[in-house]
Amino acid sequence: MHEEIIFSGFGGQGALFAGQLLAYAALDCGLHVTWIPSYGPEMRGGTAHCTVVIADEPIGSPLVRRPASVIALNLPSFEKYEPLVKHGGVLVYNSSLIDRRPGRADIRYVPIPANDIAEALGNVRQANVVLLGGYLAATGILPLAAVETALDRHLPGRQRRFLESNKAALQRGAACVLEAVPAAPAEQTANPAAAAD
Amino acid sequence: MARELWKGNEAIAEAAIRGGVEAFFGYPITPQTELLEYMAARLPELGRTFLQAESEVAAINMVYGAACGGVRAMTSSASPGISLMQEGLSYIAGSEVPIVLIDVMRGGPGLGNIQPSQGDYFQMTRSAGHGDYHPIVLAPATIQEAIDLMYEAFPLAEKYRTIVILAADGSLGQMMEPAEMPPARPLLTEAERPSWAVRGARGREKRIITSLFLKEEELEALNLRLQAKLKHIAETEQHWEEVATADAEYLLVAFGTVGRTCKTVVREARQQGIKVGLYRPITLWPFPGPRLRKLAEQVRGILVAEMNAGQMLEDVHLATLGRCPVRFYGRMGGVMILPDEILGALHDLIADQPADPAARRREP
Numbered sequence: 001m002h003e004e005i006i007f008s009g010f011g012g013q014g015a016l017f018a019g020q021l022l023a024y025a026a027l028d029c030g031l032h033v034t035w036i037p038s039y040g041p042e043m044r045g046g047t048a049h050c051t052v053v054i055a056d057e058p059i060g061s062p063l064v065r066r067p068a069s070v071i072a073l074n075l076p077s078f079e080k081y082e083p084l085v086k087h088g089g090v091l092v093y094n095s096s097l098i099d100r101r102p103g104r105a106d107i108r109y110v111p112i113p114a115n116d117i118a119e120a121l122g123n124v125r126q127a128n129v130v131l132l133g134g135y136l137a138a139t140g141i142l143p144l145a146a147v148e149t150a151l152d153r154h155l156p157g158r159q160r161r162f163l164e165s166n167k168a169a170l171q172r173g174a175a176c177v178l179e180a181v182p183a184a185p186a187e188q189t190a191n192p193a194a195a196a197d
Numbered sequence: 198m199a200r201e202l203w204k205g206n207e208a209i210a211e212a213a214i215r216g217g218v219e220a221f222f223g224y225p226i227t228p229q230t231e232l233l234e235y236m237a238a239r240l241p242e243l244g245r246t247f248l249q250a251e252s253e254v255a256a257i258n259m260v261y262g263a264a265c266g267g268v269r270a271m272t273s274s275a276s277p278g279i280s281l282m283q284e285g286l287s288y289i290a291g292s293e294v295p296i297v298l299i300d301v302m303r304g305g306p307g308l309g310n311i312q313p314s315q316g317d318y319f320q321m322t323r324s325a326g327h328g329d330y331h332p333i334v335l336a337p338a339t340i341q342e343a344i345d346l347m348y349e350a351f352p353l354a355e356k357y358r359t360i361v362i363l364a365a366d367g368s369l370g371q372m373m374e375p376a377e378m379p380p381a382r383p384l385l386t387e388a389e390r391p392s393w394a395v396r397g398a399r400g401r402e403k404r405i406i407t408s409l410f411l412k413e414e415e416l417e418a419l420n421l422r423l424q425a426k427l428k429h430i431a432e433t434e435q436h437w438e439e440v441a442t443a444d445a446e447y448l449l450v451a452f453g454t455v456g457r458t459c460k461t462v463v464r465e466a467r468q469q470g471i472k473v474g475l476y477r478p479i480t481l482w483p484f485p486g487p488r489l490r491k492l493a494e495q496v497r498g499i500l501v502a503e504m505n506a507g508q509m510l511e512d513v514h515l516a517t518l519g520r521c522p523v524r525f526y527g528r529m530g531g532v533m534i535l536p537d538e539i540l541g542a543l544h545d546l547i548a549d550q551p552a553d554p555a556a557r558r559r560e561p
Contacts, residue, residue: 034372035374060460063535064535065536
């Protein structure tokens with residue numbers, strides 16, 4: 001097993017934290033893991049991304065050119081990483097904010113109206129966790145419960161009041177994928193709200 | 198202790214605390230700042246000293262002063278900050294006071310940027326200051342290794358009364374990885390303080406710690422003593438890691454973050470049937486040259502990869518002395534090297550070698 005995942009979005013959308021949750025969950029599952037962020041002035045209002053590598057043997061490079069999976073929280077991330085996803089890989093994306101037709105036939109697209117789901121749950125800032133739930137459901141790389149445990153253990157003190165809503169966001173994201181019929185690349189609509197289930 | 202997910206900068210700070218640091222003096226600079234922040238939070242809780250100095254120049258001289266008192270003192274910075282510390286480092290070396298310094302390297306020269314780099318190799322290994330000396334320079338490739346090297350840095354510095362530099366880079370400082378902390382080492386007792394330390398002279402002969410020797414024969418005597426010590430360190434403190442070298446026909450040589458990236462390259466190249474190994478120096482000074490020289494006699498070519506323009510490359514040339522072709526692949530400006538770039542350079546090296554190894558030896 002050697003899985004590379006890039007989480008990417010606007011600074012403040014929680015791409016880095018979603019990656020950390022996955023890293024904590026991987027550690028709890030007894031796997032090797034690295035988490036490496038983009039850092040620097042570009043984080044202020046620009047894009048922020050992190051790379052997580054999960055493997056069953058010690059990890060060499062913490063970076064990859066062509067990740068197995070990408071979780072795109074916004075349009076610039078979708079545009080940047082769509083061409084880079086490895087052949088046969090997965091692109092999970094926030095269809096509330098990304099109105100694009102899939103451009104490749106050799107990867108799997110997993111659209112999730114993450115902002116709409118998070119907003120319906122009462123906190124649009126949990127869109128990152130919705131997407132993480134969708135990613136886990138789409139790939140089965142780690143059990144959802146491992147990330148719930150990571151939330152229990154690692155949600156910062158000032159955010160504890162959001163613990164249960166984060167778990168709900170995770171489950172709703174997963175449910176969104178499991179309930180969808182993924183036969184063909186999902187249809188995109190001009191109206192993002194209409195894509196929300 | 199169980200394995201926990203640690204951020205590099207914080208892991209190094211915690212390892213230093215467990216290793217017995219008593220005083221930290223520093224000045225914030227990205228990508229090292231979390232190390233200082235961690236010290237600022239933890240050391241006062243433990244009743245130890247944290248002080249944010251007004252500059253790097255002040256910080257290194259505070260370290261110098263505290264270490265003269267027999268206290269385990271350290272600082273950390275990133276490339277431009279290390280440059281500012283060079284005068285103080287040289288005084289410390291001339292005074293033979295043990296200290297520990299962390300350099301979380303970033304892109305240069307000048308103010309450069311805040312992205313990862315290995316551009317301070319020359320600066321650290323050649324002296325990190327004026328005059329004839331070398332610090333011991335340790336280059337971790339993983340957060341666990343950074344913890345382990347940091348934990349042993351004070352005993353190592355004290356053993357030789359020398360500067361020990363932990364050479365990290367921005368990516369190692371910023372990334373997270375599971376690691377296990379060693380147990381906390383007890384702090385030095387008064388009886389364990391070094392016999393040369395200045396801690397108050399009441400009732401005994403005064404001690405003087407200085408790097409000022411105006412008489413040339415006295416200064417030369419100091420230098421001869423330093424050189425003898427450095428020769429001993431060079432002979433006894435070389436450390437490195439080898440991966441898949443036993444049957445290697447080609448060899449990658451890389452340190453720190455690029456060293457770990459090369460492990461991915463070795464794995465991928467071997468899947469393609471290329472017999473390649475990795476030689477990863479853990480001590481940059483002393484450079485582990487003799488073993489590399491042996492490997493150079495075994496392999497058909499060496500590829501050195503660094504996040505700089507080819508600095509350790511010079512030590513590789515000095516160690517191998519033309520025994521096999523040596524190529525270089527480097528990126529600068531804070532650009533991190535990805536495995537496929539090194540793999541491509543390795544393919545280029547292989548393509549340029551004559552099929553018959555005997556033919557290579559006949560080359561001028």
